[in-house]
Amino acid sequence: MxxxxxxxxxxxxxxxxxxxxxxxxxxxxxxxxxxxxxxxxxxxxxxxxxxxxxxxxxxxxxxxxxxxxxxxxxxxxxxxxxxxxxxxxxxxxxxxxxxxxxxxxxxxxxxxxxxxxxxxxxxxxxxxxxxxxxxxxxxxxxxxxxxxxxxxxxxxxxxxPCFLGADPAESPLLGAAVLRPLGGVEDLGRALVRSLDESQVAKAVLSPRAPTDIVTGNRASVGAGDRVVPVGGLFRGRFADPRDAGQMDAAHEAAERYYDITEADHQAVELTVEPLGVPASALDADQRALLLALLDCYTGRAPEELVEREAARYAGPLLDEVHFAWAGSLEPGPSSAGAAGACYYRLQGPRLLVEYDNTQRLANHAHSVWRDPEGDFGADVLTAHRAAHHS
Structure with a gap:
């Protein structure tokens, strides 16, 4: 077979x-x-x-x-x-x-x-x-x-799209243990960025400040120029109570002020047609292994029988086209940008867009999304299906 x-x-x-x-x-x-x-x-x-x-x-x-x-x-x-x-x-x-x-x-x-x-x-x-x-x-x-x-x-x-988040991102458990539902998803990203040499970091790190959310938000489709959607725009319609709407708007503005997000920061991380960051082709064997492990945090969400199908999209030479980009603190804990470990990363390549952000609630509120820019919601398959059966 x-x-x-x-x-x-x-x-x-x-x-x-x-x-x-x-x-x-x-x-x-x-x-x-x-x-x-x-x-x-x-x-x-x-x-x-x-x-x-x-x-x-x-x-x-x-x-x-x-x-x-x-x-x-x-x-x-x-x-x-x-x-x-x-x-x-x-x-x-x-x-x-x-x-x-x-x-x-x-x-x-x-x-x-x-x-x-x-x-x-x-x-x-x-x-x-x-x-x-x-x-x-x-x-x-x-x-x-x-x-x-x-x-x-x-x-x-x-x-x-497949979205998973966690708030709190980290919580104490008995026995000095910690609950981190997306902890490995962040740790592998940090391990990869910390493995980069000076020239790789220059390509990978887009900004010293992480955006306050994933850049593509909850858009039905993604495209060049996408930027963070203010939190009030991520709900089904506006709030009936103007106080709720005001609180949401204020929360977004407060986060932008706290992290000192500038127009230059927004420009640095906005979505582009050509992927930003360091390509896998410029990574050594150990770094590529980290990248594959990080990818598995997303493709590994699929049912076990289909994990290999999803992972095969980025196997061998295809991996070379996947880019890794980072914004924010390189280390967990306080950073020079005044952010308590706030971070963001992106994986972008053919039929792939991954975003991870842990910025809100003083970097204790994580968002992660796995997308296929060409085939989210099966758009590409539906187009081909309709052409074949309804022409």
Missing amino acids: SDNQTESSAARAVADRMSEAAEAVLAGVSGTERSQLGWGWSESAERERRRWFYTPTDHGGLAVADMAPGQYRRTMALLATGLSEAAYATVTTIMGLENLLDRVEGFAGFSFARQRGRDPGQYRLRIFGTPGERTWGWRFGGHHVSLNNLVVDGELVSST
Whole structure:
């Protein structure tokens, strides 16, 4: 069997499990719940499918808080079909962090126009189309989680954008242990930038100050010139209460002032067509191994059967075109820029865009995203599919 046939077989096996799990979810709901959860495939549904968030806003769909225990369990079973074991563990940990974040904010933080602002029940599932048919997909999202999957002709063809965040990024545990859901994702980036020599650092480090968020935000598609989206623009519509809107705007402005972000800093990290940073072709063997390990933190989010397919996109000579860029502190802890270890990195290459940022809440609030600039939401596959079947 050829590599392509093996990949196709694996993608079909994953899609079959997804379809079975999604059908079980839909079979357990009716009435209003059904209309919130399941949407037919249409132009309006397609526009909605490409709307995604990583803030504690209404992500669209049926909230787990409104599910019976059996429905909730079947929903989590569907999530598991789209994630590796490590990714599933990370996602469920992130969901539980809402309880911890509520305590960090004194149980009196933002309300977000609901009874409880930091609420682990506000993760929502929506299924687009009919599982098992030619084209269908599903989305699961809430604060710091956004999973987007598309199945076409019986194969899982897209799992991006895939966003995972953590707030707090680091929390104490008993026994002098520490909870860091994205700790390895940051540590590998730091290890790579600290391994660079002077000439490599000159290419890789874009600014001594990290941006206050990932640069591409929650845009449906990414392009040259993208810059950080002010936090108020990352919600579904503006806030009904002007006080909430004012707080969000003030929080963004305060972060920019605290880190002394300038126009030059924004220009330095804005997205470009040609990747910024140091290319893998300029790295030695040990540095390339670090880069591959870092990439695995993102491609390794896919189901186990598809991890090799995702990793193969950057194997061998293809890795040479992946660029690594950094902004902010090179060391954890206070830096010359006045930022307590605030950092940002980007991996960019053919069909690849990765961003990691740990800046907010005094560098204890991490964001990470894995994207395919050409094929997010399966856009490239859908275009080809429509040309083949609807021309």
